[in-house]
Amino acid sequence: DWLKEFAYSPILASGMIGARQGWNEVPYADVPAGLADLQPISFDGFEQPFYFVPGLVFHNPAGVPDIMRGEETQVVGIGIDGIFLLPGSHSKWVLVRENKIIWFATFMTGELFAALKDHTILGRMMAGTKPDDQAFSRGVSWGEQSGSSLQALFSARTLALFGDLPESGVADYLSGLLIGAEIAEARDMIDTSNTDIIIVGGQDLSDRYEKALAMCGLRSRAAAKDAAARGHWRIAKAAGLVAP
Template identity: 40%
Template sequence: MVSRYLAADWGSTNLRLWLVEDGIAVKNAASPFGITRMQNQSFPAVLQGLLQQMQIAQADVSRVYIAGMAGSNVGWQQANYLPCPVALNALGTSLTRVDPGWPAQAGIIPGVCVPGPDGADVMRGEETQLLGALQDTASALFILPGTHSKWARVHHDVIHSFTTVMTGELFDVLRHHSLLGRGLPAAAPHPESFDCGVMAGLAASDTMTELFSVRARYILGHLPAQQVDDYLSGLLIGSEMRDMRQRFEVSADTPVTLVGSGSLFTRYDRALHLAGIAFTTQDADTAILNGIRKIHDSLDT
């Protein structure tokens, strides 16, 4: 059995790498060279540079598993999208092989898609988190916050459907590239304004009209300019909760798991409480490491 391997989460803006021994991450490092920031470097060169930074000899690592956007059409090599419904244990048997630049078996984990055309959708990286999160919970609905948040219905280790919500990107566009954010001062954290935004989003019947009310609120003196960011964030996340609760028919007995970390995770945690949705939580890094470990264990037999 191979007890040592590298686990990589290679996204658009960064690369995170772990050395795993006997199922435990013993070293980790991060690089700013996400797939959109490679600066004309090759993928093997970036990987080898991070390995050197971690003081790991190439000869000591014979397996590499890569999740995320490295498998996109602008990544290292395009990996397949497995169509829903898809059994999560199929991820390990569908790796796309790449050459890391030393004698090692390296593979990119496939993404998952809803083929469409109606409801067409794709994910890369989140499928590995789902595989890992399933090891510790039987939840049927998973929420993965991000620039493009994912809501995924999983039953008996099979992803039956998922939906992407561009909440994070929409916030950035509205705040920095629209009339709503023009002329605003630096934001001051204000949890109460976030809560008010969430409640407005949950109650709204039309998010598009509610968006302009954000500008009207601070122009008319109902919302201090420094609190616009938190209110807008809450409004968008609350709207996402409202729409996804209806789409996935979330009821009081629906098992829900929130997978994430950092400040965005905290916002979704708060919004779910305000929405009255019961849920459990999973750390995002733990989930992706568990997912890659499960893939490794399924192949190392």
């Protein structure tokens, strides 16, 4: 058991474990934030040294807060400036300048897809599980054009209803529609020209976003798969918890 073998080594945890619904709620650090601002917070309810990495909070120009927990660790683990895209239930777009996270925005793309699929009439139109790349591309194209349009979502029903979209392609069409809208909205928020967007995530979802970004005229590349582990190590070193 490695916990016994390394009994005095600190353990760092990030993400939802430090959320209100997790083990122990820890505060958010304000953006802009770099390694020095992600000071681990000690937790006494564990047998060996245990620390939570704080999340981040960003207030947009309208004063509305946005938050992240866990993605900051992945981003600092990569350790370079740029635009980062972390797709998932709550996709994050993150801007890093001079080794500091200075801006980010959250899009409920994945969770919205799941809700529409499982709890609306659109889900009842879906049939089969075989991927449909053509339907996905069609969705991305219309999603980019229409933006975050509630009317555009209904096209997943009407196209299938009138035979213009096979029911086996409705899920991929809806996925593309939401991802295309996400990209269009993010592109309006930050300058995405002349730069590679760095995708941090699992292979399947990263491939899907890479294709959608290319369709929208944006360059992208995948990040290393061990970003979270590297982030925890860098945060621990910066805090003096491990030897440099």
